[in-house]
Amino acid sequence: INAEYGKVLEDKHLKAYPPTVKYTLFFLRNYLNCIDLQRKETHEILIEKYLTLLKTPVVSHGEMREVSYRTYEVSCSNQSHLLTIKTSEQLDNVGLKAWEAGFYLAEFIAAYPEKFKGKVCLELGSGVGLSGLVLSYCNPSKLYLSDYQESVLNNLKENLSING
Numbered sequence: 001i002n003a004e005y006g007k008v009l010e011d012k013h014l015k016a017y018p019p020t021v022k023y024t025l026f027f028l029r030n031y032l033n034c035i036d037l038q039r040k041e042t043h044e045i046l047i048e049k050y051l052t053l054l055k056t057p058v059v060s061h062g063e064m065r066e067v068s069y070r071t072y073e074v075s076c077s078n079q080s081h082l083l084t085i086k087t088s089e090q091l092d093n094v095g096l097k098a099w100e101a102g103f104y105l106a107e108f109i110a111a112y113p114e115k116f117k118g119k120v121c122l123e124l125g126s127g128v129g130l131s132g133l134v135l136s137y138c139n140p141s142k143l144y145l146s147d148y149q150e151s152v153l154n155n156l157k158e159n160l161s162i163n164g
Helices: 002-010 012-016 021-037 044-054 100-111 129-135 150-162
Strands: 067-076 079-088 120-125 142-145
Touching: 012 150, 021 044, 067 150, 079 129, 100 129, 120 129, 129 142
Parallel strands: 120 142
Antiparallel strands: 067 079
């Protein structure tokens, strides 16, 4: 249990770019259930972390949603990349959310990198930049990411910076 705990919950990348409290609770609850089903002893630190997270106030409807980071492993051109994006479920700003269509586009780009290699690529309405970041792994000759709102552009710049 200690080794598994260290690999996942103490991961340096996850500490720098943590997921939402809701996701962390989900993960810990399932992890604790797995330990229980195996009839192994639960590490005290896991229980403390879980109880601490349970005390965390839940964001009510209409308030600013918590900012979180999502990390994905992307395989493109026979190379694997870790891609981290900062998102927010802020109700009045759709450009700070990772949309399902963006994941489908990113999957298409990663599956067919040869279609983008050496090309000039423009992404209109980049939002959090998921598709554009995957495009960058395909070696386009030029890549332009765009959006409109200042908060979205600032978040996009931060996501580009996180991912080098």
